[in-house]
Amino acid sequence: MSPLADFQNEIYLNGLGDERPGLPTDLTRLEGLAERRLSAGAFGYIAGSAGSEATARANRAAFDRLRIVPRMLRDVAVRDLAVEVLGTPMPAPVLLGPVGVQSIFHPDGEPATARAAAACGLTMVLSTAASYTIEEVAAANVTAGADGGEGGQGARWYQLYWPKDRELAVSFLGRARDAGYTTLVVTLDTVTLAWRPRDLDQAYLPFLRGIGVANYFSDPVFQKAVGGPVTDANRGAALMHWAANFGNPGLTWDDLAFLREHWDGPIALKGIQHPDDARRAVDAGMDGVIVSNHGGRQVDGAIASLDALPGVAEAVGDQATVLFDSGIRTGADVVKALALGAKAVLLGRPYCYGLALGGEAGVRHVLRCIQAELELTLALSGHTRPGDLSPEVLARPQ
Numbered sequence: 091m092s093p094l095a096d097f098q099n100e101i102y103l104n105g106l107g108d109e110r111p112g113l114p115t116d117l118t119r120l121e122g123l124a125e126r127r128l129s130a131g132a133f134g135y136i137a138g139s140a141g142s143e144a145t146a147r148a149n150r151a152a153f154d155r156l157r158i159v160p161r162m163l164r165d166v167a168v169r170d171l172a173v174e175v176l177g178t179p180m181p182a183p184v185l186l187g188p189v190g191v192q193s194i195f196h197p198d199g200e201p202a203t204a205r206a207a208a209a210c211g212l213t214m215v216l217s218t219a220a221s222y223t224i225e226e227v228a229a230a231n232v233t234a235g236a237d238g239g240e241g242g243q244g245a246r247w248y249q250l251y252w253p254k255d256r257e258l259a260v261s262f263l264g265r266a267r268d269a270g271y272t273t274l275v276v277t278l279d280t281v282t283l284a285w286r287p288r289d290l291d292q293a294y295l296p297f298l299r300g301i302g303v304a305n306y307f308s309d310p311v312f313q314k315a316v317g318g319p320v321t322d323a324n325r326g327a328a329l330m331h332w333a334a335n336f337g338n339p340g341l342t343w344d345d346l347a348f349l350r351e352h353w354d355g356p357i358a359l360k361g362i363q364h365p366d367d368a369r370r371a372v373d374a375g376m377d378g379v380i381v382s383n384h385g386g387r388q389v390d391g392a393i394a395s396l397d398a399l400p401g402v403a404e405a406v407g408d409q410a411t412v413l414f415d416s417g418i419r420t421g422a423d424v425v426k427a428l429a430l431g432a433k434a435v436l437l438g439r440p441y442c443y444g445l446a447l448g449g450e451a452g453v454r455h456v457l458r459c460i461q462a463e464l465e466l467t468l469a470l471s472g473h474t475r476p477g478d479l480s481p482e483v484l485a486r487p488q
């Protein structure tokens with residue numbers, strides 16, 4: 091086996107022909123480049139967080155405080171990053187997390203992300219607030235066949251923003267199932283949008299521009315509620331109906347039984363930060379929890395997501411699958427989250443910056459970089475598989 095990860099190999103070999111990767115391979119540099127490309131409103135929407143953005147900074151600081159302690163001479167010639175998560179086989183423990191309104195970053199939006207995910211074999215979690223419909227994104231989530239036609243289907247999970255109207259929620263679930271989405275992610279931390287000064291200062295909200303409502307406007311249950319298909323005539327009323335229905339702050343743990351009844355596959359709850367909530371998820375028959383603070387976009391002043399991970403992992407044990415997001419930017423970050431008990435991580439902003447900078451190819455670039463960097467960091471630290479990692483591989487220098 092080559093001492094280089096595949097993507098590294100390809101870059102150096104192309105480099106001999108004087109060809110360089112079009113985007114930086116240090117993914118932390120993408121935000122600055124995206125700022126130059128996007129409108130101030132769209133950039134503020136993706137880069138911004140809640141309040142003073144203290145939690146967004148804490149998410150990164152928590153990664154910086156933890157250090158990997160590399161081990162030597164352990165035969166790392168053969169590496170295998172593959173994992174199976176909630177029934178889905180994955181070539182690496184990395185998913186594309188749910189991010190709505192992607193057409194504000196690039197007109198190709200979620201279908202471009204879906205093509206990139208399928209090309210890399212990674213699982214995409216599609217947001218209810220996507221700018222394209224469940225069905226459109228599924229149609230794009232395929233690999234190219236040898237003849238240039240359609241090849242295989244990508245791995246699909248669906249993220250539900252549970253609307254007030256239960257009939258609408260059931261309709262979303264049915265559409266997702268019919269379109270080949272196998273696992274349900276239910277986001278709990280966004281029952282209402284938080285205080286987000288960057289968006290407030292620019293009076294920028296994608297939905298009011300009609301972006302992020304594709305799944306609602308295309309839904310028969312939604313259409314019935316607004317008196318028929320959405321046209322110029324009832325567009326304003328439809329947006330108001332969306333706004334009234336999007337979040338449901340009245341939800342409680344008892345409501346989860348309803349979802350369990352209406353979804354046959356695995357369910358993971360996203361936004362869990364407290365060990366007691368993780369235990370309640372298990373008690374409610376959930377299959378997984380996603381430790382996430384929404385990238386610091388909801389509760390400013392909240393604990394860094396990485397600091398919440400060990401407690402949740404301990405509370406859950408092997409009774410459910412623990413996933414993680416909020417702050418992943420490098421392969422080393424993935425190693426740290428896995429070491430603290432996550433089975434896999436979700437990427438958020440980095441792949442969206444890739445989308446902004448290069449459409450489908452930009453997303454592919456980000457996915458390939460993070461996988462190659464993960465493989466190399468794992469091997470150079472003395473490990474060959476994600477399952478080899480445990481808290482002992484990390485140090486917290488004073």
Ligand SMILES: Cc1cc2nc3c(=O)[nH]c(=O)nc-3n(C[C@H](O)[C@H](O)[C@H](O)COP(=O)(O)O)c2cc1C
Pocket residue numbers: 135136137187188189190191217218219220249277360382383384385386415416417418437438439440
């Ligand atoms: C622009 C944007 C839109 C998002 N939309 C959603 C969404 O529709 N559903 C959801 O569950 N999470 C959403 N998230 C949160 C991500 O799934 C993820 O938790 C977060 O991006 C992780 O933080 P990081 O990007 O800083 O790593 C969004 C995040 C961003 C940046």
Ligand SMILES: O=C(O)C(=O)c1ccccc1
Pocket residue numbers: 189190191219280302384387
């Ligand atoms: O902006 C977000 O963080 C988010 O989760 C969201 C909520 C509603 C619609 C689109 C994205």
